[in-house]
Amino acid sequence: xxxxxxxxxxxxxxxxxxxxxxxxxxxxxxxxxxxxxxxxxxxxxxxxxxxxxxxxxxxxxxxxxxxxxxxxxxxxxxxxxxxxxxxxxxxxxxxxxxxxxxxxxxxxxxxxxxxxxxxxxxxxxxxxxxxxxxxxxxxxxxxxxxxxxxxxxxxxxxxxxxxxxxxxxxxxxxxxxxxxxxxxxxxxxxxxxxxxxxxxxxxxxxxxxxxxxxxxxxxxxxxxxxxxxxxxxxxxxxxxxxxxxxxxxxxxxxxxxxxxxxxxxxxxxxxxxxx
Amino acid sequence: xxxxxxxxxxxxxxxxxxxxxxxxxxxxxxxxxxxxxxxxxxxxxxxxxxxxxxxxxxxxxxxxxxxxxxxxxxxxxxxxxxxxxxxxxxxxxxxxxxxxxxxxxxxxxxxxxxxxxxxxxxxxxxxxxxxxxxxxxxxxxxxxxxxxxxxxxxxxxxxxxxxxxxxxxxxxxxxxxxxxxxxxxxxxxxxxxxxxxxxxxxxxxxxxxxxxxxxxxxxxxxxxxxxxxxxxxxxxxxxxxxxxxxxxxxxxxxxxxxxxxxxxxxxxxxxxxxx
Numbered sequence: 044x045x046x047x048x049x050x051x052x053x054x055x056x057x058x059x060x061x062x063x064x065x066x067x068x069x070x071x072x073x074x075x076x077x078x079x080x081x082x083x084x085x086x087x088x089x090x091x092x093x094x095x096x097x098x099x100x101x102x103x104x105x106x107x108x109x110x111x112x113x114x115x116x117x118x119x120x121x122x123x124x125x126x127x128x129x130x131x132x133x134x135x136x137x138x139x140x141x142x143x144x145x146x147x148x149x150x151x152x153x154x155x156x157x158x159x160x161x162x163x164x165x166x167x168x169x170x171x172x173x174x175x176x177x178x179x180x181x182x183x184x185x186x187x188x189x190x191x192x193x194x195x196x197x198x199x200x201x202x203x204x205x206x207x208x209x210x211x212x213x214x215x216x217x218x219x220x221x222x223x224x225x226x227x228x229x230x231x232x233x234x235x236x237x238x239x240x241x242x243x244x245x246x247x248x249x250x251x252x253x254x255x256x257x258x259x260x261x262x263x264x265x266x267x268x269x270x271x272x273x274x275x276x277x278x279x280x281x282x283x284x285x286x287x288x289x290x291x292x293x294x295x296x297x298x299x300x301x302x303x304x305x306x307x308x309x310x311x312x313x314x315x316x317x318x
Numbered sequence: 319x320x321x322x323x324x325x326x327x328x329x330x331x332x333x334x335x336x337x338x339x340x341x342x343x344x345x346x347x348x349x350x351x352x353x354x355x356x357x358x359x360x361x362x363x364x365x366x367x368x369x370x371x372x373x374x375x376x377x378x379x380x381x382x383x384x385x386x387x388x389x390x391x392x393x394x395x396x397x398x399x400x401x402x403x404x405x406x407x408x409x410x411x412x413x414x415x416x417x418x419x420x421x422x423x424x425x426x427x428x429x430x431x432x433x434x435x436x437x438x439x440x441x442x443x444x445x446x447x448x449x450x451x452x453x454x455x456x457x458x459x460x461x462x463x464x465x466x467x468x469x470x471x472x473x474x475x476x477x478x479x480x481x482x483x484x485x486x487x488x489x490x491x492x493x494x495x496x497x498x499x500x501x502x503x504x505x506x507x508x509x510x511x512x513x514x515x516x517x518x519x520x521x522x523x524x525x526x527x528x529x530x531x532x533x534x535x536x537x538x539x540x541x542x543x544x545x546x547x548x549x550x551x552x553x554x555x556x557x558x559x560x561x562x563x564x565x566x567x568x569x570x571x572x573x574x575x576x577x578x579x580x581x582x583x584x585x586x587x588x589x590x591x592x593x
Contacts (some may be wrong), residue, residue, distance in 0.1 A: 177452060181575045199341030213583065218570040256590050292590070293465030295493040296357065299581070300456045306578045307585050313566070314532050 047127040047308020063202045072149045072204040080143050082214025090121035091146040096131035099142030125247040136206040154222040154232045157193045165238050166312050167266035169195040181302035187215040189309045194221045197229045226279050239265040242284035253287035260310035269305045322402040332409040347424045348477040352384045355418050359487025365396035366421040372408035374417030411481040429497040430505050432468045439518050441587050442541035444470040456577035457484020462490040464584045471498045501554050514540040517559035528562035536587035544580045
């Protein structure tokens with residue numbers, strides 16, 4: 044099957060899935076690009092339809108790589124549909140698409156599906172109300188690289204199935220256990236599992252200064268919380284925190300990107316746990 | 319003076335400065351937003367013209383803050399021009415402008431102007447050929463916060479005076495000593511000052527694996543090099559490196575955003591030096 048018409052209803056459906064309401068209603072999302080699609084398949088995400096446009100395939104992957112991905116997609120049972128270049132470019136969210144795009148069944152991203160490790164203390168990254176897809180994507184990549192056990196997105200202002208998050212995460216959205224939930228749900232879930240809540244903030248909390256982050260003992264089960272880009276963590280988490288930590292700053296502006304703060308805290312935990 | 323015409327030549331000039339060639343030709347750049355403009359003034363950047371649109375001022379800064387910035391801008395000798403909202407929105411590069419924008423004399427961003435500390439070992443961050451303004455901006459914020467002595471942008475593929483870099487840096491472009499230079503110039507400059515070249519790479523170099531970054535001794539004068547988003551550092555720096563370091567990764571994707579890698583390395587140096 045090959046689609047060449049820009050008004051084909053399947054093409055229109057892919058475009059409609061850019062809208063969160065459409066994704067929620069259909070229980071579907073779009074996975075675009077060779078690498079995110081490979082990772083989705085590797086991590087057991089179920090595909091609904093795969094679209095390819097071989098003339099857009101990039102030389103960064105050789106023909107055998109493309110053939111293998113095609114075979115894996117076919118083996119998953121999803122129909123493979125070839126499209127003309129204009130059709131593919133209409134469906135693609137990003138500039139310079141690489142000829143791979145799929146509609147996937149949206150994973151639940153539910154707390155109930157998260158399993159805690161049994162052989163080591165839990166290490167969780169939690170972001171409250173972060174807004175920028177680029178920051179979410181970078182945090183997911185950090186969670187993948189650092190081997191974080193779960194990423195909790197609390198009181199979300201963005202949606203992790205947003206095409207920009209999928210793209211920026213380079214597929215880490217599928218390799219990392221992710222839950223989107225309310226603040227209250229996250230709190231109950233963490234408390235029930237004895238996970239300590241470590242809030243990142245530059246400010247005094249209840250009159251007490253936060254601890255420099257390299258002085259906190261991250262070897263215990265803990266969830267590291269970072270807040271929204273402009274205002275940081277809400278009082279909800281500052282009041283619930285078992286500990287507050289800060290990243291020392293010595294400059295004139297003294298504000299770090301939230302995904303950078305998160306990475307510094309997570310990798311400090313990794314450093315301490317390996318030591 | 320108040321500009322209400324969209325075709326006013328001053329307005330057209332601001333728009334033209336989005337183009338690098340125009341900036342280079344005129345020796346000028348645009349600084350947009352209350353915070354970057356405050357930082358530019360605080361750091362002695364010379365202003366050519368300041369444009370304000372009070373109806374766009376944001377409540378994040380109170381009226382006194384706006385008045386103080388206006389007085390500082392006036393004291394700097396720059397003419398202050400009020401514009402109508404449509405005119406300001408035409409000049410503004412970003413959505414939701416905050417009513418502050420200036421044309422500034424472009425600092426030289428030259429190696430010759432960088433001073434090394436005399437009371438402690440130098441700590442330098444160097445990025446080769448990084449392309450994305452968001453990554454450059456985040457690295458500049460990290461340099462500001464960590465108190466890095468200089469940021470070298472080697473064989474640049476972007477321009478630090480790009481409006482997106484200025485914005486993403488939140489003004490750190492002015493608070494951090496920055497030089498744009500060729501690889502060869504940077505090498506000569508660092509060698510002449512006895513600064514060790516520490517290259518960040520996940521790969522073997524001349525058959526030898528890089529050292530986990532927390533095992534390298536960052537207390538010596540050093541320049542930490544990170545490479546272009548997709549391909550990392552070029553052979554030029556891998557061959558010149560006095561040491562190579564890697565960030566341990568435990569996931570399936572195992573790629574960190576370049577600005578995150580840079581921050582982990584810089585803050586590890588800070589941690590070791592404070593210890």
